[in-house]
Amino acid sequence: MKRKILFSTALVILIVGIGYCLIFQLNSLSHVGSFLFVTDKNKMNWIGLTGIIAIAGLIYNFYDGRRRFRGDIRSKSRIDWMKTVRALVAQYISDCDNIVYHMEHTEGKNFLVGDIDGAGTRIKKTYNEILLYVPDNESNKLLLDNIKQMYEFLKSGHTKSRKTTSDFHKIMRKTVDDSSMYFKIEWEKAKRGE
Numbered sequence: 222m223k224r225k226i227l228f229s230t231a232l233v234i235l236i237v238g239i240g241y242c243l244i245f246q247l248n249s250l251s252h253v254g255s256f257l258f259v260t261d262k263n264k265m266n267w268i269g270l271t272g273i274i275a276i277a278g279l280i281y282n283f284y285d286g287r288r289r290f291r292g293d294i295r296s297k298s299r300i301d302w303m304k305t306v307r308a309l310v311a312q313y314i315s316d317c318d319n320i321v322y323h324m325e326h327t328e329g330k331n332f333l334v335g336d337i338d339g340a341g342t343r344i345k346k347t348y349n350e351i352l353l354y355v356p357d358n359e360s361n362k363l364l365l366d367n368i369k370q371m372y373e374f375l376k377s378g379h380t381k382s383r384k385t386t387s388d389f390h391k392i393m394r395k396t397v398d399d400s401s402m403y404f405k406i407e408w409e410k411a412k413r414g415e
Contacts, residue, residue, distance in 0.1 A: 222326050228284070256315070293415025299411040303404060306354050313347040314342055314393060317371050321389050348372050364403040367396035 259266055320340050351368055355361045374389050 244295065289414075296411045296414045299407065302354070303407055303411065306351065307400075307404055309347055309351050309354065310364070310396075313351060313368065314371075314396060314400075316344045316347065317375060317389075318393060320344065320375060321386060324375075326388055344372070344375065361403075363399050363406075367392060367399055369395060 323340075348368065352365075355365060357365055370392055371389070374392065375384075
């Protein structure tokens with residue numbers, strides 16, 4: 222927003238300056254033009270033209286450099302964020318899978334209630350970290366819906382039958398696939414500097 226305001230202000234000042242020169246100083250403008258663009262033998266003076274092109278290039282590079290710098294910062298921040306969230310999601314999926322395996326083989330005991338080996342605490346912590354790192358909005362729905370669904374499944378403790386465990390593994394595979402797609406989309410955004 223500031224860039225647009227700065228650019229429009231510079232454009233208005235330039236137009237007003239040119240208008241002033243054309244209306245009030247037409248004679249001096251022709252002297253400046255002839256000094257910059259015409260030699261004493263009435264031939265083209267390339268030094269004036271290259272000077273104007275150099276100034277225009279300098280202004281363009283200034284604005285473009287600032288734009289690229291902001292894009293690089295956004296891109297680097299997004300990549301760092303993706304590294305963190307990807308590790309959290311992988312840890313979460315792995316811990317959920319381990320807990321479901323143990324729940325199947327230990328009479329369906331819910332590990333989120335009675336924590337053994339810290340797995341339940343790790344899942345709660347990882348789940349909350351994912352929710353803190355990833356805002357709950359439409360663009361992040363692909364990732365968060367499955368994460369929440371896995372957590373609700375574990376919280377309910379329905380792992381006594383093979384059917385519910387099979388349903389959980391389907392959710393887990395969908396989470397892996399959707400997470401992969403989500404991070405691919407985020408990577409594309411990072412490459413573009415969004």
